Amino acid sequence: MRGFRNLGVQELTFPREGVAILGGNAQGKSNLLEAIYYLETLRSFRGSGDAQLVAFGCTVFRIEGDLAGDADPVQVAAAFDRGSRRKRVYLDGDPQDTLAAGLGRVGAVIFSPDDIRMINGPPAERRRFLDVVLSLNVPGYVEMLQRYRRALAQRNAALKASEGPTALEGWSRMLASSGSVLVCARARWIAERAGSFSAHYEAVSGAEVAALSYRPSVDEDETLASTEARILSALVDAERRDRRLRTTTVGPHRDEMAVVLEGADREVREFGSGGQRRTAALALRLVEADTVRDVRDPDPLVLMDDVFAELDQARSDRLLARIEGGRIGQVILTAPKEADVRVRRDALPRWQIEGGRVAA
């Protein structure tokens, strides 16, 4: 990597089982994980814009990863130029026409203290999680998401320009055709994974049970075509209100994915304790790891950004058991000090990081 945050120019070869990276605050632990995970999603897991990732005094960053797993070795590289605001992705050195071509090559899952935002935050945070997981694991999803967002921007602009009903209908139909793919993919993934979410939650919490449920703005139907028809008729029904508010008020951009505490039938987001919220966020990441394993068939590369600091002893022990009990690949974790290294405690070599420089 070069020019990424405070990491300078470095080339690192990670041991097959993984590594524990120790360092104080603001030394670059999270930056290193951010750089690695950038190759999976082509954006910052911390929600930073690409321009913010470029090191002070540089105009370009570039990250290259040589993936030497059991599958065919591949080199993924990503580069961003702050001057031209251009981002490019390369596979085995060949520049790709679209960023989508480079998505999800690493097969990584990241656990971070910021994950709590997925539970505490507004529905947009949970939609973002869903969209990232599905973009990486469902073919064609990311293209439909882009089409949907573009159609939504056009329909909203048409509403602001007070265009006639016929002109609006064109955009509504575009929204329905791309939106139906999103709704069906989300419904299917949540239905398939709800069981393992509850199992992960129960295992980490020790006793309580929670359920994952999809609350779409417009319900999915039996088929893609009938879902499309439903979304279209919901858009038509909402037209008067949409015109008044000058924005599109129904559709998958208003979907919610709720985590509900069983028995109490209450949403963790509103009624959960700190521990319950953290557990829910961890369970979502564990489900994501399952998806990577099932769909892309590598044991996922697990990145853990100082996650145990926030958990009580009992929950951390159970999380550990859950992670180590499943099939996972390489583990790269960060921690401020030795006592916080808990995963594969004996197996992981220790590296230090200081001022962005990693020393093995």
Add this chain to the structure above:
Amino acid sequence: MNAIERAGKELSRLPGIGPKTALRLVYHLLKADPARIAQLTGALTDLADRVRPCERCGNYSDSDLCDVCSNPRRDHTTVCVVEEAYEVGAIERTGQYPGVYHVLGGKLSPLDGVGPESLRIAGLRTRVAEEGVREVILATNASMEGEATAVYLESILRNVQSLRVTRLARGIPVGSDLEYVDGTTIAEALLGRREM
């Protein structure tokens, strides 16, 4: 600003020409026979003075009606709707299309401030109402905006008596390997498959 810089600046406003290429063109022209510059300026002046949209279809033309609209051997009951005038040329080069055209002058894009009233749509309705048109072929691009434009046109033409409204087929490019075609295109091609 001297003459060389001015010429360079004007040329660099053209699409696909940066400042360096523009200057190279300027020096090329300076070295060439002065008559060549006169020919070029004459041709450009003619573009501005003589070329205008065809009154009927909106394609560029030297006269009131373009070559296609004024040709009695063309099938004037079939109208192919395209976004831009240069797309007429693309279809004409196939030599497979006997009908006439209608150039919209763009596509719907509220984000760019382009609504139905900014396009040559009223003219299309008039033609359909007055010229005995039997089929309108919607040949707008397969982009999001092109599709929305086609949907819009279909809905305003839907209720015209005995008018057929068709859309250009989408699918696998001729001569390409299935293996290299993207998933969205293959899905479209499957939906649009036909009997053999």
